[in-house]
Amino acid sequence: MKENISIKENSQEPGSRILLELKGVAKSFETTDVLKGLDLKIERNTFVTLLGPSGCGKSTTLRLIAGFEKPDAGNIFFEGKDITGLPPEQREVNTVFQNYALFTHMTVAENIAFGLKIKKYPREYISDRVDYALSLVNLEGYGDRNPGTLSGGQQQRIAIARAIVNEPKILLLDEPLGALDLKLRKSMQIELMKLKEELGITFVYVTHDQEEALTMSDQIVVMNHGMIEQIGSAEDIYNEPKNAYVARFIGEANLKTGRMSSPSVVSIEGVDFPCTDEGFLSGTPVDVMIRPEDVELVDPLAGQICGVVSDIIFKGIFYHITVKTDEYEWKACSTMPTPVGTKVGIHVDPFNIRNMIQGAKEI
Amino acid sequence: MKKTKNSLKKLYIALIFIFLYAPIAVLFVLSVNDSRSRAVWGGFTLKWYRELFADATIMTALKNTLIIAFVAAFFATVLGLLAAIGISAMKKNKAAVYLGAGNIPLINADIVTGITLMLFFSRFSSLGMMSILLSHITFCIPYVLLSVLPALSGIDWHLYEAARDLGATRSMAYRKVIWPELFPSVMGGFFIALTMSMDDFVVTYFTRGAGVDTLSTMIYGELKRGIKPQMFALSSVIFAVVLILLLLVYLLPSDGKIGRPRITEGLSDAVRSVVPFILVVSVVTTLTGCGSIQNPRYGADPEEEATVSDAGSNTITVLNYGEYLDRDLLEDFYDKTGIRVLYDEATTPEEMYTKYKSGAISYDLICTSEYIIKKLMDENELLQIDTGSMENYGNLDPAILAMAQTYDPDNNYSIPYFYGTVGLLYNSSEITGEVDSWDVLFDGSYSGEIIMQNSIRDAYMCALKYLGYSLNDTDREHMLEAQRLLLKQKPDVEAYFVDEVREEMVAGNATIAVCYSGEAYLANEYNEDLTYVVPKEGSNLWIDSWCMTKRCQNPENATAFLDYLCGEEAGMVNFEYVYYPTPNLAVYNALDEEIREDELVFPPQEVLKNCEVYETLPDDVMELYSEMWKELKVY
Numbered sequence: 001m002k003e004n005i006s007i008k009e010n011s012q013e014p015g016s017r018i019l020l021e022l023k024g025v026a027k028s029f030e031t032t033d034v035l036k037g038l039d040l041k042i043e044r045n046t047f048v049t050l051l052g053p054s055g056c057g058k059s060t061t062l063r064l065i066a067g068f069e070k071p072d073a074g075n076i077f078f079e080g081k082d083i084t085g086l087p088p089e090q091r092e093v094n095t096v097f098q099n100y101a102l103f104t105h106m107t108v109a110e111n112i113a114f115g116l117k118i119k120k121y122p123r124e125y126i127s128d129r130v131d132y133a134l135s136l137v138n139l140e141g142y143g144d145r146n147p148g149t150l151s152g153g154q155q156q157r158i159a160i161a162r163a164i165v166n167e168p169k170i171l172l173l174d175e176p177l178g179a180l181d182l183k184l185r186k187s188m189q190i191e192l193m194k195l196k197e198e199l200g201i202t203f204v205y206v207t208h209d210q211e212e213a214l215t216m217s218d219q220i221v222v223m224n225h226g227m228i229e230q231i232g233s234a235e236d237i238y239n240e241p242k243n244a245y246v247a248r249f250i251g252e253a254n255l256k257t258g259r260m261s262s263p264s265v266v267s268i269e270g271v272d273f274p275c276t277d278e279g280f281l282s283g284t285p286v287d288v289m290i291r292p293e294d295v296e297l298v299d300p301l302a303g304q305i306c307g308v309v310s311d312i313i314f315k316g317i318f319y320h321i322t323v324k325t326d327e328y329e330w331k332a333c334s335t336m337p338t339p340v341g342t343k344v345g346i347h348v349d350p351f352n353i354r355n356m357i358q359g360a361k362e363i
Numbered sequence: 364m365k366k367t368k369n370s371l372k373k374l375y376i377a378l379i380f381i382f383l384y385a386p387i388a389v390l391f392v393l394s395v396n397d398s399r400s401r402a403v404w405g406g407f408t409l410k411w412y413r414e415l416f417a418d419a420t421i422m423t424a425l426k427n428t429l430i431i432a433f434v435a436a437f438f439a440t441v442l443g444l445l446a447a448i449g450i451s452a453m454k455k456n457k458a459a460v461y462l463g464a465g466n467i468p469l470i471n472a473d474i475v476t477g478i479t480l481m482l483f484f485s486r487f488s489s490l491g492m493m494s495i496l497l498s499h500i501t502f503c504i505p506y507v508l509l510s511v512l513p514a515l516s517g518i519d520w521h522l523y524e525a526a527r528d529l530g531a532t533r534s535m536a537y538r539k540v541i542w543p544e545l546f547p548s549v550m551g552g553f554f555i556a557l558t559m560s561m562d563d564f565v566v567t568y569f570t571r572g573a574g575v576d577t578l579s580t581m582i583y584g585e586l587k588r589g590i591k592p593q594m595f596a597l598s599s600v601i602f603a604v605v606l607i608l609l610l611l612v613y614l615l616p617s618d619g620k621i622g623r624p625r626i627t628e629g630l631s632d633a634v635r636s637v638v639p640f641i642l643v644v645s646v647v648t649t650l651t652g653c654g655s656i657q658n659p660r661y662g663a664d665p666e667e668e669a670t671v672s673d674a675g676s677n678t679i680t681v682l683n684y685g686e687y688l689d690r691d692l693l694e695d696f697y698d699k700t701g702i703r704v705l706y707d708e709a710t711t712p713e714e715m716y717t718k719y720k721s722g723a724i725s726y727d728l729i730c731t732s733e734y735i736i737k738k739l740m741d742e743n744e745l746l747q748i749d750t751g752s753m754e755n756y757g758n759l760d761p762a763i764l765a766m767a768q769t770y771d772p773d774n775n776y777s778i779p780y781f782y783g784t785v786g787l788l789y790n791s792s793e794i795t796g797e798v799d800s801w802d803v804l805f806d807g808s809y810s811g812e813i814i815m816q817n818s819i820r821d822a823y824m825c826a827l828k829y830l831g832y833s834l835n836d837t838d839r840e841h842m843l844e845a846q847r848l849l850l851k852q853k854p855d856v857e858a859y860f861v862d863e864v865r866e867e868m869v870a871g872n873a874t875i876a877v878c879y880s881g882e883a884y885l886a887n888e889y890n891e892d893l894t895y896v897v898p899k900e901g902s903n904l905w906i907d908s909w910c911m912t913k914r915c916q917n918p919e920n921a922t923a924f925l926d927y928l929c930g931e932e933a934g935m936v937n938f939e940y941v942y943y944p945t946p947n948l949a950v951y952n953a954l955d956e957e958i959r960e961d962e963l964v965f966p967p968q969e970v971l972k973n974c975e976v977y978e979t980l981p982d983d984v985m986e987l988y989s990e991m992w993k994e995l996k997v998y
Contacts, residue, residue, distance in 0.1 A: 068524050088527040095528045101521035105543040114539075115529035166529065 018080075019044045019202055020065065020170060025074035027060055034060045036226040037074065042170070042204065047196050049205045049213040051249070052223035058206045061223075062172050065204065066095045078169075089118075093170040094163035098178055100155045102147040108134075108158050109143030115166040133161035136195060153184045160195070170202045177212065189215050210250050214238065222246050243356050247289040254295065254331055257358070258288040266355055269327045271305045275353040287356040294352035295332035297321065303345015309338050387602060394595035400889040401589075402870030411596040418593055420690060424581040425597065427492065428561055431577060435499035436556035442500070443507025443552055450508075451515045462508070469505040476502055477569035484570060485723040491572030498570040499563065503556035510552030514545055573680045573707035573724045584685035584708035586862060589885075591686075678703040679727040679920050682715055684907070687730065687781075689940035696927050702920045719744075719912060727915040728924065736777050736910050737770040737979040746911045747775045749922055755929035755949075762971065763946040767906055769976040777908035778925050781881075781943040784904055784966050784974055785821055786897035788868055788878035788886055801829035801898045803875055805848060810855040812874035814867055817859035819992045820977055821903065822849065825877055828900045835978040839987065846991045853995065868893055879905070881943040884963045895963055897970045904966075904974035906946075 020042040027035040035057045042048050050058035063069045064076060067088035075084045083091060094115070103111050109130050116126045134140050137157035147155055156176055163171055173192075177185045193216050196203050207213055213220050214234045222229045222237060222245075230242040241247035244255050258268040260280045265272050266288055280286055300306045307325035314320075319337055323330045323344060330346055338344060394412070398405030415421060446465060450458045468476055480501070484494040518541060526536035564579035571580060582594055685708040693704045707724065709715045712732040716739070719726055729739075739745050750756045756778075763779050771777045789798050794809075804813055804825060815822055824834040826845035836842065857873050865882045867873055869889045878886070883895035909928070915921050927933055931949035938945045938954075944965050945951060951959060958964055966974075980988070 066524075066528060068527070087532075088524070089530045089532055093528075095525070097521050097525060099519065099521055101519060101525040103522060103525075103540055103543075105546075114526070114531075118530040118535065162525075162529070 017043050019078070021077040022061070022064070023075050023077065025061075025064060025071045025076065027057075027064065027069060027071050034226050035064075035071075038226070038228065040221065040228065040231075042202060044202060045200055046218045047193070047203045047205065047216055048219045048221060049207060049217040050221050050223060051207060051210060051213040053208055053249075056223040057226040058223050059174055062095075062174050062204060062206050065170070066093055066172050067091050092168055093172055094166050094168040095172040095174065096156075096159050096163050096176045098175045100159040102155055102158060102162070104146070104148050106147075107143065108139070108145045108147055108150070111147060111158060112143075112162045112165050114162065129165050133165035136164065136198070137161045138191075152179055153188065156180065156188065164195070164199060168201065170204055173203060173205045175207055185212070192216060214250070222249060240354060241289060241356065244287040244289070247287075247354070247356070252292050252331060254290045254292065254328075256288045256290075256328055258286050258355070260284045260286060260355070264350075266353060269305060269325060273304060273348060273353055274350040275355060276351045277353065277355045280355060285358050287358050289354040289356060290348055290352060292320070292331040293333040294348060295330055296347045297323070297332055297334050297336075297338060298345045298347050300343050300345040303347050305346050307344060307346060309340050309342045309344060312338060312340060390595055390602070391599050393592065394599040396592065398889060399589070399592060399885075400866060400869045402866045403889045411592040412600070415593040415596045415600070420576075420581070421591075421593055421597060424576045424578050427575060428577040428579075431492070431496055431499055432557050432560040435496055435503050435560045436553050438500045439503030439556045440507050440549060440553045443504045443556075444511055444549055446504065447508050447511040447515050451512060462512070465508050466505045468502045469509075473563070473565035477566040480566065481569040481721075481723050489572065490570060490723055492575050494570045494572065495567055495575065495577070498566050499560045502563070502566060503559055506555040506559055507549075507552035510555060511545065511548050514548035518544055569723075572705075573682070573726070574705040576708075584710060586685065586710050589865070677701060677920070678705055679917065679924055680705040680707065680725060681728045681730075681924070682707045682709060682718065682726045683730040684708065685710060687907075687941060689936050692928075692933050692936055695933070696924060699927070700923055702923060704924065725914040725916070726912055727917070727921045728909055728911055730780050730907055730909045733767070733770045733906050733908065734977055734979050736908055739910060739912070740771070740776055741979070744913055745776045746913050746915055746918060748778060748911050748925065749918070750775060750778075752922060753926040753929060755926050755931070758929050758931065758934065758947045758949040760946040760948050760951070762968075763906065766904055766971075766976050767908065769978055771908075777910045778929065779906050779908045779946040780928070781941060782904060782906040782946055783880040783944055784897045784970065785816070785824065785877065785879055785902050786883065786895055787875055788864070788883045788893055788895050789875045790868070790871065790890075790892050791894045792892040793874050798875075798894075798896055799899050801825050801900055804877070805829060805852050807855055809874050811857055813852075813856045814864055814873045814876035815856050815859045816864070816877045817861045819988050821877060822859070822992070822995075823988065824903050828898065828902060831900065834903055834975050835980065837980060837984045842984075842987060842991065846995065849995055859996070880963070880966065881941075884942060887963055897966060897974070899973070901973040901975065904971060904976050906976065
């Protein structure tokens with residue numbers, strides 16, 4: 001699985017488009033191998049999300065980029081220079097921590113000014129920059145407050161302001177919205193995207209929340225067990241997962257095992273489904289993924305396969321319907337309520353069937 | 364219903380506050396009372412406050428207390444912080460072991476800690492200022508540890524990473540982020556250590572060297588002759604300072620920052636604002652304190668000299684009762700002879716005996732009661748004093764020397780210092796007729812108005828004398844007769860007291876008391892109705908004398924000091940300071956006739972003739988005494 005994947009397919013442009021590169025980076029803690037030879041290129045001005053379950057190595061990757069950890073093997077390049085041994089204070093990156101890590105003995109303004117003061121900027125410049133950073137996160141006038149008196153969302157914004165005021169080339173965000181409630185999280189997601197556009201810098205964002213990743217990212221890096229499963233845009237990953245692991249992790253999916261009957265027909269439960277994916281020889285066993293919204297419920301006679309509705313859940317704009325066939329349960333989304341016990345046919349358009357190599361690791 | 368409930372609540376709170384603060388109010392009242400007696404209101408005065416700052420002894424003790432407190436707290440904080448850092452980095456089990464070991468001084472009873480440290484220092488080093496300091500550092504460390512450790516383990520190391528991330532180097536991150544997070548708890552530890560050190564009596568008492576006093580040991584030393592009013596003033600000042608500091612901490616606005624509802628934040632802020640001051644004080648006292656410790660014997664200030672116990676060639680170590688010598692004489696003696704006196708005080712003869720026998724401090728000279736001198740003689744602990752070489756020995760009253768032969772048959776082991784009688788102190792305004800006999804104690808006419816001495820020999824002496832026996836009588840029947848008399852008298856006795864006799868009488872709480880003549884004189888100063896008489900049946904004559912221990916390294920210097928005290932000049936200064944009958948005839952003859960004739964000061968010859976000195980009794984007699992005493996006190 002050690003692939004050398006660049007984030008954009010056509011990155012044959014000048015090497016300067018690559019801002020950061022991890023080459024064969026490995027890291028273990030005591031007896032656990034957290035990263036097993038990671039290769040990753042990150043381009044300028046992109047919003048990259050490292051996505052995966054806890055323990056997949058995404059946070060460790062972030063900490064390696066920040067300089068809090070040293071890799072056991074491999075190198076990290078920043079603008080072509082090897083920064084593997086560089087301490088955090090000398091790297092042109094800044095971090096937003098999951099628990100905010102605000103300095104409670106300082107005011108909001110002192111927190112934000114911390115980095116600039118260390119770099120010995122003039123007083124007026126610092127004060128202007130602090131005001132600007134506060135305005136970027138919509139907290140004008142909060143400079144004299146004590147961080148401890150602010151809400152979680154406000155603290156998070158302060159942490160972001162404290163990082164971006166230093167004009168890093170990369171902003172690292174370690175599950176920054178994890179502690180916020182759903183509504184706040186949604187609005188912060190949008191703010192973060194706006195902020196990225198305004199600053200024109202690279203964001204590297206760590207999360208285990210696939211929806212967050214889909215919403216914000218230009219590129220998603222799906223990680224599992226210290227390795228990269230897939231890199232691509234949100235659409236790529238959603239529509240064309242490389243394997244069952246990615247498919248399962250991103251969005252809802254019907255995952256079936258099948259066998260290629262011919263290069264453009266896959267057999268599931270003994271039923272042949274025409275498909276458009278090519279590249280598999282006849283007789284190859286494959287994992288097949290069909291998104292619930294692509295499962296059409298039709299008249300039993302018109303369906304490719306028949307089943308009985310076993311469950312229906314109202315989800316607002318659609319119903320989540322479970323259909324039992326002989327071997328499987330099929331998840332489908334429909335705007336039409338179909339009572340439990342109804343006999344229905346299932347139809348899937350050929351371009352909605354995704355065939356994948358079998359044997360990807362489970363989550 | 365609700366109303367009564369509320370007023371009950373208020374009453375309850377009021378009672379608690381009265382309970383807590385009434386003693387402090389009393390202290391304050393005493394500090395502005397223009398009388399040396401606690402029982403008499405002599406009008407408002409601030410003179411004790413003025414005298415307080417002029418009193419070298421108190422100022423030295425205060426200085427010692429502060430030096431020890433700040434220096435000990437400073438080092439305990441540094442060591443405790445380092446220990447906390449070490450422990451917090453350990454694995455759980457190991458940390459528990461180390462923390463437990465570190466907390467032993469905390470769990471240990473003070474007295475155990477004190478004795479252990481005393482034994483340690485007197486074995487491997489010497490007792491002095493340094494030994495107190497080291498002891499205080501020892502018992503202060505756990506407090507710092509307990510204060511710092513939770514803060515340390517609660518530190519969010521993401522803060523450190525955040526600081527590094529924002530451009531701080533390793534040391535900057537520690538300085539600017541981790542240290543400020545830790546700081547309030549470190550300061551907390553420092554202040555706890557400071558107060559613990561200032562508070563401490565027990566450990567200080569055991570580990571101090573001769574002549575080194577802190578406020579607590581000094582107050583203890585004063586108990587026998589009564590606490591100086593200046594001490595009330597000092598205590599009031601200390602209380603006021605603490606109160607003002609506390610008020611400042613709670614009330615000071617926290618440098619104008621808005622939105623700080625929590626008191627703890629305000630507190631830590633205020634603490635931070637006094638921190639530079641504290642640090643400066645701490646460092647300054649550390650430096651000056653160490654300076655005075657390093658160079659104790661040759662400083663200009665003789666009080667400062669007295670910071671280390673060291674039986675050097677030109678130093679003698681002396682143990683005396685509290686307030687029983689004018690300390691100005693020590694300086695004068697040094698000026699005249701070049702001999703330094705390390706001057707130490709104790710409250711009771713028994714305490715002196717224990718202090719000497721423990722060997723922690725090598726005393727050259729001890730001034731104590733006759734029965735302790737006899738005991739030390741019998742134990743072969745004393746050196747003969749070369750009285751022939753003493754120029755001023757001839758000043759001593761032959762009559763007193765003759766009485767002293769009771770315990771020192773050849774007058775060559777002890778030099779009488781002050782003497783006095785035991786008699787009756789009575790309130791003449793409440794007694795009609797003449798009091799001249801012990802019978803007033805036993806005839807039942809002053810039931811509930813009698814104070815007896817709370818010591819075996821003095822209590823039985825009254826009865827034995829009343830019955831016509833010697834106070835050194837060892838006849839079992841006579842003793843049991845005295846016992847029956849005292850048992851019969853007991854319902855009439857208001858209390859058995861030692862130190863409180865004078866104040867109780869001045870306050871008018873009793874009509875008749877068995878009392879020492881010196882105390883009687885002072886009581887009469889405060890209340891002219893109080894009259895003293897030595898009953899016609901006779902009484903006890905006590906003599907406090909100097910003796911020279913066999914640990915004395917330089918008997919010539921010690922003898923020179925005794926000779927100096929026997930001189931007319933020093934004797935006069937001392938007499939005016941102590942105001943007890945002096946055996947120094949040169950002093951006596953130089954006094955105004957009015958004083959010489961004052962029976963409250965000098966007992967007349969015929970009274971003295973009627974008195975006996977306590978002999979040391981055989982063990983079996985003392986055993987009987989103590990059994991009888993037990994019966995008497997329990998019954």
